[in-house]
Amino acid sequence: MIWKFLPQASSSAWETDGLLIGLTLVTGAVLFLVFGLMLVYAVRYRDSSPIDRGKIAEKTFRFEISWTIATLVIFFGLFVWGADLYARLMIPPTDAVRIYVVAKQWMWKIEHQGGQREIDTLHVPVHTPIELVMTSQDVIHDFFVPAFRVKRDVLPNQYETMWFTAEKTGTYHLFCAQFCGLDHAVMTGQVVVQTQADYADWLARNGTSQTLAQQGEPLFIRYGCSGCHSGNGTVRAPSLAGLYGRPVPLSDGSVVTADDRYIRDSILQPKRQVVAGFAPVMPSFDGVIPEDDLIRLVAFIQSLAPERPR
Ligand code: HEC
Ligand SMILES: [Cu+2]
Known part of the structure; x- marks a missing residue:
């Protein structure tokens, strides 16, 4: 088989x-x-066939309706099944x-x-x-x-x-x-x-x-993130504690969930989604941090527990 x-x-x-x-x-x-x-x-009905071509069979309304509905149900059923499976595979x-x-x-x-x-x-x-x-x-x-x-x-x-x-x-x-x-x-x-x-x-x-997150901690200092994000720098930057999975209000009024993708984009393209209430002063690290290090930084930020229970 x-x-x-x-x-x-x-x-x-x-x-x-x-x-x-x-x-x-x-x-x-x-x-x-x-x-x-x-x-x-x-x-x-080939040309040489002696078959009677005189009367044309009549179409019935019931026949037309039933085959239309039957095909609709079958094809639409397959579509719904496919869409449902796709949605489940995406999330x-x-x-x-x-x-x-x-x-x-x-x-x-x-x-x-x-x-x-x-x-x-x-x-x-x-x-x-x-x-x-x-x-x-x-x-x-x-x-x-x-x-x-x-x-x-x-x-x-x-x-x-x-x-x-x-x-x-x-x-x-x-x-x-x-x-x-x-x-x-x-x-x-x-x-x-x-x-x-x-x-x-x-x-x-x-x-x-060391776990990925533990390997990320020294990188957070080496790339200079801690200078702004540790809370005692001169720049006002959001605390990253408990960020992962939390909804983040942005300056354009929308709200996004802080998942892997968001955290990564915040590091590479900080101007694209600016956190509400903060100045867009974070520099882009695009081309500065290799993928392997990015994964460690993201894992480190995810491991940061909230400062106080929410
Ligand atoms: C010059 C100061 C500065 C440095 C350096 C800096 N950041 Fe930021 N960061 C900010 C500010 C200000 C914001 C909020 C405004 C914004 O979203 O751009 C921010 C936002 C973020 C966010 C989104 C936070 C949220 O609450 O949604 C993440 C994640 C982040 N920074 C990670 C990093 C990492 C990782 C580094 C180091 C590679 C870094 N930052 C370096 C100032 C800084
Ligand atoms: Cu390939």
């Missing part, structure tokens, strides 16, 4: 396949019906484990929250929602795991997120699905799905002495 070559190893795989099979069956049925009838009538569950991915010509660099790093291999625990926060250091790449039926473009200068829950332990292919230069074809890797215990073991064995 095809599933031997294309295992369904994530929670959404069977449903993605179901939708694809459903669409193929329905469109196939319409194709055969239309072309079948064309063929039948072409033969039946990661709040308890998802976040793992960072940095793509570059021609490799995948993976960074776990605990500071574990790997290249071209991604270790994940089974039955656990995983959210990948991805960016590229150079051109557009695309993170594609066929066995999970998930695929997403990885863009430079931006965080793209994607999530999945692996349901079967094993090793699965990882491909770059966007032509990204000379060695695009070898920009492959593997996703290793482990039991919870094996994964915990793997994390422990590959652990560094």
Whole structure:
């Protein structure tokens, strides 16, 4: 069977396949019906056929209405199913484990929250929602795991997120699905799905002495962020404690949620979204901080607990 070559190893795989099979069956049925009838009538009413062409069958109102409604219901049903699945695939569950991915010509660099790093291999625990926060250091790449039926473009200068829950332990292919230069074809890797215990073991064995957030703390000082954001500088800057996940009112009157993307954009393009009540004096760090360090800074800011309970 095809599933031997294309295992369904994530929670959404069977449903993605179901939708694809459903669409193929329905469109196939319409194709055969239309072309079948064309063929039948072409033969039946061919020029040399002595068939009676005198009376034309009458169209009934009921027939017209019923086939119109039936096709509408079927196609609209498939659309609603597809839209619903898409929406569910776009929004990661709040308890998802976040793992960072940095793509570059021609490799995948993976960074776990605990500071574990790997290249071209991604270790994940089974039955656990995983959210990948991805960016590229150079051109557009695309993170594609066929066995999970998930695929997403990885863009430079931006965080793209994607999530999945692996349901079967094993090793699965990882491909770059966007032509990204000379060695695009070898920009492959593997996703290793482990039991919870094996994964915990793997994390422990590959652990560094510091988590991502801990590695971010000295960077916060080195890049000069603490000079403004620690509260005792001459510049008035917002405190970053408890920022992650909180709604932030902006100077243009809108409100955004402080997620990975917002924090990253605040560092690279501070003038784009200015916090209400503050002067746009933060310098841009675009081109100054490499992606690896950005991930650490973002992780550090996320780890800052609120100063007082809200
Ligand atoms: C010259 C002082 C200054 C420096 C240096 C500075 N910032 Fe800022 N930062 C500000 C000010 C002022 C704001 C609020 C206005 C705005 O949004 O641009 C801000 C806003 C932010 C925000 C959004 C905060 C919120 O409440 O939504 C983040 C995140 C941030 N800075 C991170 C950093 C990081 C990380 C660095 C170091 C790489 C840094 N800043 C360096 C002054 C500074
Ligand atoms: Cu690539």
